[in-house]
Amino acid sequence: MVNLWVESYKDGKKDSQPLTQLSYGNSPKEVSEGHLGFGMVNPNSEDTLVFLYGPSVRTQPSIIEKEFQTNGSWDYAIGKEEIKLKLGETKILAAYRETEGNSKRTLDLHDEKSVNRIIKQNKTVLLLKLKVEERNANHN
Template sequence: MRKLLCSIVMLSVLTIMTACAALSKDITIKPLEDSDYVHTFQDLHLGHIWDFDFYLPNADQRTVQLWVEKYSDGQKDEQFEVGLSYGMSPSKTEKGHIGFGLLDGDTRSLFFYAPGVKGKAQTLENLRLDEGISTGQYAFTKEQKLELNTEYIVGAYRQSLNNSMRSGYDFTNAEEVQQLIDDDTNVLLFKIKITESE
């Protein structure tokens, strides 16, 4: 009887510890440079896509904001407002693809997607993306933990009309991000922020 009681207590403690560990799971985002989404974009020559694996615990109490900031010749375009905001999921957790896409064509378009959510493609005006050289890149290569109420750069699209482009910027360093903005002709910074809903 005593062994049975000890076993039940131990099992209960393990169950509680496991449940607590699951509840305290971090918000994470990881670049998926080799996903089906990325391959489809490449195979069909649709443009550029920044695809991520995203995990959001307590999704029923949080809001996710995705947006793009545009810089031309070192200056932020304050009129440029492109983004997507969603939250208060019916599920306790959200897991799946989250990302940004830049569609090529006569007019360039930008779109966002997240688990169970997609935004309408928005046309990019006055952006000379077909001139000079350009590149798209992720801001990091490994899984990152995200803190609430903090803005993160997760990717960038860069264009230079000078036919030269530096690499190796640290997107977590504000001075290096400013240097990137100053160095390139056009820059799109892809950002994310998670907040606790009220």
């Protein structure tokens, strides 16, 4: 099973529930290829639509009552290169952050200290995360 979710942090504190989440899988194929990601529609309006997508699957857009700032920016952990995941390993795929002012530090999403620093230093942070788990087909 592939689990994809967005964690939301406000003023350094993690929200108790993911902003949005998607689980899919139980495929007989050992390798699954395709695009996956997170989308925001109208991020600068009072009601923002958010959704997740993966190979042949997506969530319905859901409304969140949050207006994102125009000076927010995305950082990506991976490019177009192929990645391999170990079962049970959580990977950060991307981070969105709203900064105070125009200063922006470079970010290494593979370094836990760097990620913790941006969570503490930025007003709003969203982390797109992925985890692959082995589940029995009869397991609910």
